[in-house]
Amino acid sequence: MKFAFTPEQEQFRSELTGFLRGEGLPRDERGDGFDQAFSKRMSAHGYVGAAWPREFGGRGLGPIEQMIYTEEMILHDAPRGYHFTAERQVGPSLIRHGTDAQKREWLPRIVNADVSFALGLSEPGAGSDLAAAATRAQRDGDEYVVNGQKIWTSNGHLCDAIWLVVRTDPDAPKHRGISCLMVDLKSPGITIRPLYDLTGEHHFNEVFFEDVRVPVDRRVGEENRGWYILAEHLDFERSGIERLVDLDRLFQRVMAAAGEVAARGQLSDPLRWRLAELKVGLEVGRLLCFRTAYLQSVGKVPNYEASMAKVYGTEWSQRMMAVAMQMIGLDGAAHEDGTLAQSIATGYRGAVSRTIAGGTSEIQRNIVANRGLGLPRS
Ligand SMILES: Cc1cc2nc3c(=O)[nH]c(=O)nc-3n(C[C@H](O)[C@H](O)[C@H](O)COP(=O)(O)OP(=O)(O)OC[C@H]3O[C@@H](n4cnc5c(N)ncnc54)[C@H](O)[C@@H]3O)c2cc1C
Numbered sequence: 001m002k003f004a005f006t007p008e009q010e011q012f013r014s015e016l017t018g019f020l021r022g023e024g025l026p027r028d029e030r031g032d033g034f035d036q037a038f039s040k041r042m043s044a045h046g047y048v049g050a051a052w053p054r055e056f057g058g059r060g061l062g063p064i065e066q067m068i069y070t071e072e073m074i075l076h077d078a079p080r081g082y083h084f085t086a087e088r089q090v091g092p093s094l095i096r097h098g099t100d101a102q103k104r105e106w107l108p109r110i111v112n113a114d115v116s117f118a119l120g121l122s123e124p125g126a127g128s129d130l131a132a133a134a135t136r137a138q139r140d141g142d143e144y145v146v147n148g149q150k151i152w153t154s155n156g157h158l159c160d161a162i163w164l165v166v167r168t169d170p171d172a173p174k175h176r177g178i179s180c181l182m183v184d185l186k187s188p189g190i191t192i193r194p195l196y197d198l199t200g201e202h203h204f205n206e207v208f209f210e211d212v213r214v215p216v217d218r219r220v221g222e223e224n225r226g227w228y229i230l231a232e233h234l235d236f237e238r239s240g241i242e243r244l245v246d247l248d249r250l251f252q253r254v255m256a257a258a259g260e261v262a263a264r265g266q267l268s269d270p271l272r273w274r275l276a277e278l279k280v281g282l283e284v285g286r287l288l289c290f291r292t293a294y295l296q297s298v299g300k301v302p303n304y305e306a307s308m309a310k311v312y313g314t315e316w317s318q319r320m321m322a323v324a325m326q327m328i329g330l331d332g333a334a335h336e337d338g339t340l341a342q343s344i345a346t347g348y349r350g351a352v353s354r355t356i357a358g359g360t361s362e363i364q365r366n367i368v369a370n371r372g373l374g375l376p377r378s
Contacts, residue, residue: 003287005064012061013068019045020076034081034158039113048083049091049111056095056103057111063296067289074245081155086110086117089233090163090182097221097229106182118159118185120150120207121230127152128363130165131174131227135209137166137181144168144181144219146189146212152357156205157192161185163233169224178226182218189213198349232301234359244285244313247320250347251282254324256340261327271327278320285313304372307364314354315361321348 005013023041042048051066052058061069073080091110094102109115126132135148146166156162162183169177185192189212194202221229258275261267288309292302324344325333332341333348355361369375 003290005068009064009068012065013072016047016069016072017076019047020072020078023078025076025078033079033084034116034155035079036082036113036116038079039082039116042078042083043111043113048113049087049107052091052095052107052111056091056107063293064290067293071245075248077249081158082116083110083113085119085155085159085163086115089119090117093163093180093220093229093233096232099217101217102220115161116155116159117182118153118156118162118207120153120156120162120164120183122152123149124151128360130230131178133165133167133178135164135166136170137168137179137214139168139216140213142216144214144216146181146183146209146214148209150207150209152195153192153205153207154203154357156185156207157194157202159185162207165226165230168226172224175227177224178230179223180220180226180229181214182220183212183214187212187214198352199346244282244289244309244316247285247313247317248282250317250324251278251320253340253343253347254278254320254327257324257327257344260340271323274323278316278323281316281319285309285316288312304368304370307359307367308372310358311355311361311364311368314351317354318351321351324348 023038025038039048046059047069049057050059050069051061051063054060072078087110091107094106098106106115120135121130121133123133123135125134135146135150137144137146144166146164148166150156150162150164153162162185164181164183166179166181167177168179171177183190185207189210191208191210193206193208195204195206196202197204220226255275258267258271261271288305292306292309295302295305321344325348328341328344333345336342366377370377
């Protein structure tokens with residue numbers, strides 16, 4: 001069977017790559033891909049929200065084009081941190097569940113790259129079991145008063161707003177007492193503290209809420225029905241091709257390391273076979289990602305298919321980085337001087353979090369087992 005993009009999709013890819021090459025991509029000084037000025041340039045050329053329907057400021061492109069877009073952004077190392085979450089998750093949720101007033105206010109701000117969103121889902125006692133979220137939002141007239149704590153909030157220190165999962169009815173069964181709020185991160189009562197990951201970088205945070213007042217019109221969807229919005233939200237997140245495409249860049253580094261091993265005459269047959277397997281795995285993973293986009297393009301909501309792509313891509317990346325570490329050796333991992341070995345060692349440590357972020361491998365496997373294979377819940 002041959003998989004191919006349509007001429008229109010190829011045309012879209014070449015238009016986008018032309019734009020990205022012509023833009024003189026900015027240096028990602030902080031390494032977080034967070035650059036509002038660049039997002040605004042993308043917006044001016046109609047790329048932010050391009051996959052949204054035209055009536056909401058998009059170009060009505062389909063899910064396959066959206067994946068091509070993500071793929072090229074990553075392959076070109078284009079900063080997308082500023083608009084990414086708002087474009088991929090917040091906007092589509094607003095389009096489906098927001099009021100007309102919310103759509104009028106927020107969608108243009110997202111498309112124009114005037115607002116960036118962090119995701120406030122996880123809490124110290126609610127990660128995989130998101131329905132256990134305890135951050136409380138109590139109604140007081142036309143405001144909510146929010147108290148509680150979120151954790152692992154990526155880019156929370158850089159974003160303007162946070163998509164916040166809160167408990168609005170503590171007495172209801174846990175899936176039925178949850179709501180989603182959009183909260184300005186500059187609101188009085190919010191404290192953001194940095195957390196450092198295994199690579200020593202600060203990209204995620206703890207966010208504390210103390211009597212934070214949020215207007216009721218910042219709630220998306222009905223009160224206490226937030227769980228259903230979230231379930232869709234997570235499907236948008238899991239189907240992202242970034243799981244695999246950025247691995248292509250890591251794979252290029254692995255091949256560069258293999259070149260060094262070969263130059264020393266040490267590229268054994270078993271190592272060659274491992275590299276060949278990794279390359280095959282990379283292509284399979286990419287197809288799994290495009291399969292989720294294909295399903296969306298024919299009107300289906302991928303869930304276990306997206307979980308398959310996520311487990312496969314993230315676990316494959318850990319295998320790949322383990323092979324790379326074998327090649328550079330443990331002493332290579334000690335380098336801190338901008339060498340290939342250092343970037344591989346950082347990639348190896350960074351790969352650990354991939355099977356956790358966006359839902360752990362165990363949770364994804366449960367989804368595949370229940371919804372894909374129809375097995376009973378344990
Ligand atoms: C790089 C990174 C970025 C992140 N960014 C964000 C962000 O921006 N916003 C945000 O809200 N969160 C973010 N997270 C948090 C992430 O969503 C959670 O870490 C993840 O959902 C797991 O939750 P947890 O850490 O509480 O682990 P837990 O849920 O406590 O899980 C601990 C272990 O138990 C296993 N486990 C739990 N339940 C089950 C089950 N039912 N069956 C089998 N095994 C189970 C898990 O697989 C895991 O191995 C980020 C995490 C990482 C690593």
